[in-house]
Amino acid sequence: MLKVFKLFNNKRLFILLITLVLFIVVMGFSLGARKALSWPENFLRDTTGFVQSLIYKPAGYIAGFFEDIGNLHDLAEENERLKITVAQFTREQAQYNFVQATNEDLMEQLNFTKAQKLMYKYDYHIAQVISLNTEPNNSTLVINLGSKNGVKPNMSVISVEGLVGVISEVSNFTSTVKLMTMLDINDPNSQPAIAATARTKENQTFGMIESYDPKTKMLSMNKIAPNDPISKDDVIVSSGIGGLYPRALMIGTVESVGVGQFGLTRTAIIKPAAEFQDWKQLIVVFRSEATE
Numbered sequence: 001m002l003k004v005f006k007l008f009n010n011k012r013l014f015i016l017l018i019t020l021v022l023f024i025v026v027m028g029f030s031l032g033a034r035k036a037l038s039w040p041e042n043f044l045r046d047t048t049g050f051v052q053s054l055i056y057k058p059a060g061y062i063a064g065f066f067e068d069i070g071n072l073h074d075l076a077e078e079n080e081r082l083k084i085t086v087a088q089f090t091r092e093q094a095q096y097n098f099v100q101a102t103n104e105d106l107m108e109q110l111n112f113t114k115a116q117k118l119m120y121k122y123d124y125h126i127a128q129v130i131s132l133n134t135e136p137n138n139s140t141l142v143i144n145l146g147s148k149n150g151v152k153p154n155m156s157v158i159s160v161e162g163l164v165g166v167i168s169e170v171s172n173f174t175s176t177v178k179l180m181t182m183l184d185i186n187d188p189n190s191q192p193a194i195a196a197t198a199r200t201k202e203n204q205t206f207g208m209i210e211s212y213d214p215k216t217k218m219l220s221m222n223k224i225a226p227n228d229p230i231s232k233d234d235v236i237v238s239s240g241i242g243g244l245y246p247r248a249l250m251i252g253t254v255e256s257v258g259v260g261q262f263g264l265t266r267t268a269i270i271k272p273a274a275e276f277q278d279w280k281q282l283i284v285v286f287r288s289e290a291t292e
Contacts, residue, residue, distance in 0.1 A: 122285050128280070145173075146170055149173075159275075167284070184212070193210045194238055197238075200234075201230065205229060207224040217272070218272075224265055253273070
C-alpha cells in the first residue's frame with residue numbers, strides 16, 4: 001500500500017515537472033522572434049477582435065450620434081448667418097443702382113431730418129415660422145418674433161428671394177404676417193399697396209403693386225405712366241415712396257405690359273420673386289428708427 005502511494009506521488013511530481021518544462025518551452029517560443037503567430041494565438045486574437053468589434057462599433061456610432069447632435073446648434077447658427085448674408089447681398093444688389101453716396105449728398109442738400117435719413121438704414125432679423133394659414137381669404141403665417149424682439153406692425157417680411165408680406169399683428173413673443181397673396185386694394189383687410197419701380201430705371205419708372213391674382217399667381221402693377229420705359233423682364237423693387245415699405249426690396253419680374261384701366265395708364269403683370277410655400281424661416285426688416 002505504501003509503495004502504491006509513493007508511486008502515485010512520483011507520478012504527480014513527474015506530471016508537474018513535464019508541465020513546467022512544456023510551459024517554459026512555450027514561453028520561450030512565444031517570446032522569440034517569429035514571422036507568424038501560432039494557431040492558438042491567431043484564434044485568441046481573432047476571437048478577441050470580433051468581440052471588440054461587436055462592442056466598440058455600436059459604441060462608436062452612439063458617440064458619433066451624440067457628437068452630431070452637439071454640432072447641430074453650431075450648424076443652425078451658421079445657417080442663420082448665411083441666410084442673413086444672402087438677404088443682404090440681394091438687397092445691396094438691388095440698391096446698387098440707387099447710387100447711395102449721391103443720395104446721401106442730396107439728403108444733406110435738401111436738409112433731410114435725422115428721422116428721414118434713418119428710414120433708409122435697416123437691419124435683418126431671422127424668424128422661425130411657427131404656423132401657416134392658407135385659407136383664400138386669410139393667407140397669413142405666424143413667426144416666433146414679437147414685441148419683446150422689437151417687432152412692430154407694418155414691418156416688411158422677406159425671404160431670401162423677395163418680399164413676402166407685412167406684419168399685421170404683434171404679441172409679446174409672436175407676430176402674424178399678412179402675405180402678399182392677400183394684396184387687393186378693394187379689400188379693407190388687405191395689406192397696403194406697394195410703391196414700386198424698376199431696377200436701373202429708378203428715376204423713370206413708377207407704379208403701384210395693388211393686387212394679386214390667385215389663379216395666375218401674378219401681381220398687378222398699376223398707375224404706370226404711358227411714357228414709362230418699363231418693359232418685359234425688368235426687375236421690380238420697392239421704391240420706398242410712402243415710407244411703409246423699405247426701399248429696394250425685391251418684388252418680382254415683369255411678365256408683360258398692357259393698357260391700364262380707362263386706357264389712361266398702363267399695367268404690368270409681375271411674377272413674384274418669392275415663392276409662396278411652406279417656409280421654415282423668414283426675415284423681418286428692421287429700420288433704424290423702428291429699433292430706437
